[in-house]
Amino acid sequence: MQRQRRLLFGGDYNPDQWPAETLQEDVRLFKAAGINSATVGIFAWSKLEPRPGRYEWGWLDDVIEHLHAHGISVILATPTAAPPVWLYQLYPDVLPVDENGLRYGYGSRRHYCPNHPAYRHHARQITTELAKRYGRHPAVTHWHVDNEYGCHISACYCPRCVAAFRQWLQQRYQTLEELNKAWYTAFWSQTYGAWEEIDAPRRTTTYHNPGHVLDWRRFMSDSYLACFLEQKEIIRAFSPGVPVTTNFMAWFDGLDYHAWAPHLDVVSWDSYPPTGADPAETAARHDLMRGLKGGRAPFLLMEQSPSQVNWMEYNRPQRPGEMRLRSWQAVAHGADAICFFQLRQSQGGAEKFHAAVIGHDGGSETRVFREVARLGAELARVGERITGSEVRAEVAILFSWPSWWAVEQPPRISKGLRYVDEVMRYYRALWQQHIEVDVVSPDADLSRYRLVVVPLLRIVTPELAQRLQRYVEDGGGLLVTYHSGLTDVHDRAHLGGYPGPLRRLCGVWVEEFDVLPPGQTVRVRTSESLVPWDGVYEAEFWCDVMHLEGARTLATYEDEYYRGMPAVTEHRVGRGRVVYVGTALQPKGTRDLTGWLTRSLGIAPVLDAPDGVEVLRRWPVVEGDGDRSSGQGPILFILNHRTTPVTLSLDGTYVDLLSGETCSGSVELSSRDVRVLIASPSELQS
Ligand code: GAL
Numbered sequence: 001m002q003r004q005r006r007l008l009f010g011g012d013y014n015p016d017q018w019p020a021e022t023l024q025e026d027v028r029l030f031k032a033a034g035i036n037s038a039t040v041g042i043f044a045w046s047k048l049e050p051r052p053g054r055y056e057w058g059w060l061d062d063v064i065e066h067l068h069a070h071g072i073s074v075i076l077a078t079p080t081a082a083p084p085v086w087l088y089q090l091y092p093d094v095l096p097v098d099e100n101g102l103r104y105g106y107g108s109r110r111h112y113c114p115n116h117p118a119y120r121h122h123a124r125q126i127t128t129e130l131a132k133r134y135g136r137h138p139a140v141t142h143w144h145v146d147n148e149y150g151c152h153i154s155a156c157y158c159p160r161c162v163a164a165f166r167q168w169l170q171q172r173y174q175t176l177e178e179l180n181k182a183w184y185t186a187f188w189s190q191t192y193g194a195w196e197e198i199d200a201p202r203r204t205t206t207y208h209n210p211g212h213v214l215d216w217r218r219f220m221s222d223s224y225l226a227c228f229l230e231q232k233e234i235i236r237a238f239s240p241g242v243p244v245t246t247n248f249m250a251w252f253d254g255l256d257y258h259a260w261a262p263h264l265d266v267v268s269w270d271s272y273p274p275t276g277a278d279p280a281e282t283a284a285r286h287d288l289m290r291g292l293k294g295g296r297a298p299f300l301l302m303e304q305s306p307s308q309v310n311w312m313e314y315n316r317p318q319r320p321g322e323m324r325l326r327s328w329q330a331v332a333h334g335a336d337a338i339c340f341f342q343l344r345q346s347q348g349g350a351e352k353f354h355a356a357v358i359g360h361d362g363g364s365e366t367r368v369f370r371e372v373a374r375l376g377a378e379l380a381r382v383g384e385r386i387t388g389s390e391v392r393a394e395v396a397i398l399f400s401w402p403s404w405w406a407v408e409q410p411p412r413i414s415k416g417l418r419y420v421d422e423v424m425r426y427y428r429a430l431w432q433q434h435i436e437v438d439v440v441s442p443d444a445d446l447s448r449y450r451l452v453v454v455p456l457l458r459i460v461t462p463e464l465a466q467r468l469q470r471y472v473e474d475g476g477g478l479l480v481t482y483h484s485g486l487t488d489v490h491d492r493a494h495l496g497g498y499p500g501p502l503r504r505l506c507g508v509w510v511e512e513f514d515v516l517p518p519g520q521t522v523r524v525r526t527s528e529s530l531v532p533w534d535g536v537y538e539a540e541f542w543c544d545v546m547h548l549e550g551a552r553t554l555a556t557y558e559d560e561y562y563r564g565m566p567a568v569t570e571h572r573v574g575r576g577r578v579v580y581v582g583t584a585l586q587p588k589g590t591r592d593l594t595g596w597l598t599r600s601l602g603i604a605p606v607l608d609a610p611d612g613v614e615v616l617r618r619w620p621v622v623e624g625d626g627d628r629s630s631g632q633g634p635i636l637f638i639l640n641h642r643t644t645p646v647t648l649s650l651d652g653t654y655v656d657l658l659s660g661e662t663c664s665g666s667v668e669l670s671s672r673d674v675r676v677l678i679a680s681p682s683e684l685q686s
């Protein structure tokens with residue numbers, strides 16, 4: 001695969017909406033802003049193929065040539081997220097159907113049934129023509145297939161989809177008997193006697209069958225994936241070596257990104273935090289997206305807004321300095337591209353008040369343009385050094401889409417049971433302690449981590465339990481929380497006591513669990529004789545009532561009918577250990593617990609930094625080198641998310657790549673400022 005040589009700086013560009021003359025001016029302004037990449041064609045299907053089989057390439061030829069002539073590379077998109085009106089005239093049933101059986105209308109975007117053969121045929125056609133024409137063009141650095149698969153709509157309930165679902169199930173289960181077993185259809189008389197009897201889990205009286213819903217979601221994710229894969233195959237044939245991606249949306253529950261990720265040459269995603277958003281939330285999303293490819297390889301930030309968006313309830317502009325800080329945050333977490341939606345603000349259409357690099361004023365005199373241009377200059381200065389470098393975290397958090405789906409499928413055990421929130425409970429605690437984290441699939445290779453955190457992993461297979469067992473025996477640290485290991489891949493309870501296949505590994509038996517309504521807490525006491533921290537913490541939301549089976553107690557409940565029983569335990573297994581946390585400790589408790597655990601596992605914070613300051617590293621690598629280590633020290637990113645200045649101590653002398661300044665012993669950062677440091681050459685030699 002073609003290696004990316006520079007940090008890309010650009011974004012969605014829609015010259016298809018503008019008269020041809022605009023191009024010259026756009027490129028002039030792009031250059032002034034340091035923009036070196038443009039993503040074109042995303043929603044341009046009707047402009048490229050105004051009538052079926054009649055193509056108009058002239059305008060795109062000019063755009064690509066002109067960009068190329070000015071050193072601006074192209075991320076070329078297939079336009080299949082916005083089918084042209086003629087497709088609906090020819091095949092009205094390309095329009096998807098909702099769970100109430102109502103067909104959507106057209107005139108928006110993403111309104112297509114992923115299993116409609118005519119949609120698929122025409123999508124393949126336009127992709128083939130595009131790839132043939134531009135596949136070997138030297139300007140094209142990446143292919144961007146469709147746009148945000150699953151966005152707005154992630155399931156279609158039309159008869160074609162139901163028929164495809166039945167086929168998918170037949171392949172998965174072979175026999176109806178197997179399917180009935182997997183879905184536990186003896187419950188509520190749901191047994192199927194023929195494949196044709198199976199429907200989509202559409203609107204019904206009350207709760208659906210959980211196995212049915214899980215498979216339907218897997219199937220729908222696979223249906224969109226099939227759309228991606230057939231385009232990718234075409235592109236691969238006509239555009240060898242050019243990486244193919246599609247833009248993801250981080251914690252988006254419509255698709256199982258772990259099932260998708262192996263098929264992308266590089267992961268890309270779109271980040272839209274509102275102004276003032278918690279930086280830990282954005283950080284976690286980056287780490288989830290980077291984790292899709294195992295945690296080390298860079299990703300592309302395919303979209304972010306240069307200021308306000310147009311689809312929130314209150315669309316506030318990003319505060320001065322916020323966009324720059326967020327962009328550097330993305331780079332620090334592994335981004336090798338910083339791209340905006342959008343480069344030029346559209347004059348009409350639904351997104352005309354969404355911020356853009358070039359606004360409706362049409363010039364470079366705006367605050368937004370100036371901030372973009374400043375960032376462009378900075379990225380140009382240091383981009384080459386950063387491109388391709390890796391993040392190397394020692395801690396992983398396991399994340400699973402099927403567990404997320406299962407946990408949040410009604411009826412929930414607690415209305416407050418929100419999977420991502422519980423993952424964030426741990427992520428945030430680690431982030432606050434400046435510990436780098438990969439958020440990865442339960443199938444990921446865990447061997448390089450010192451600590452693996454398993455929050456709320458409801459679905460655990462015996463194979464995963466075995467892998468975790470080996471990981472711990474080999475010296476790994478494992479933290480498992482309540483509501484893990486309860487069910488199998490069909491969301492049927494594991495028999496033999498909770499936490500199911502993790503029971504032996506955790507050394508506890510969870511007999512039952514209490515669910516605390518909002519506002520109610522239970523005290524949990526640790527004691528210095530057990531762990532080197534002593535205190536009473538508030539726990540909320542969930543309390544496992546459990547018994548030791550080889551583990552020892554680290555903390556006990558102080559209230560309720562389970563007073564005196566273990567709340568947090570530790571089990572030594574082989575050369576490693578497992579901490580089981582049976583409750584949701586409030587932030588202070590989670591922080592103290594993870595702080596103690598990481599320290600005792602020898603995991604050090606990147607730097608000692610105050611709250612609201614984020615510090616991360618990227619490690620330069622050498623191509624083709626077995627251990628990929630370049631022998632160079634890391635690039636250190638310090639991000640001040642606070643609105644006040646801070647001073648941090650440094651353990652030596654560093655050079656700031658942005659300012660050229662030397663920082664010795666300490667470094668100051670003003671509000672929302674960023675430092676990109678490397679150890680000064682003399683330090684590295686010593
Ligand atoms: C993204 C989408 C873009 C644009 C943007 C607006 O989700 O991919 O096409 O709509 O949102 O913020």
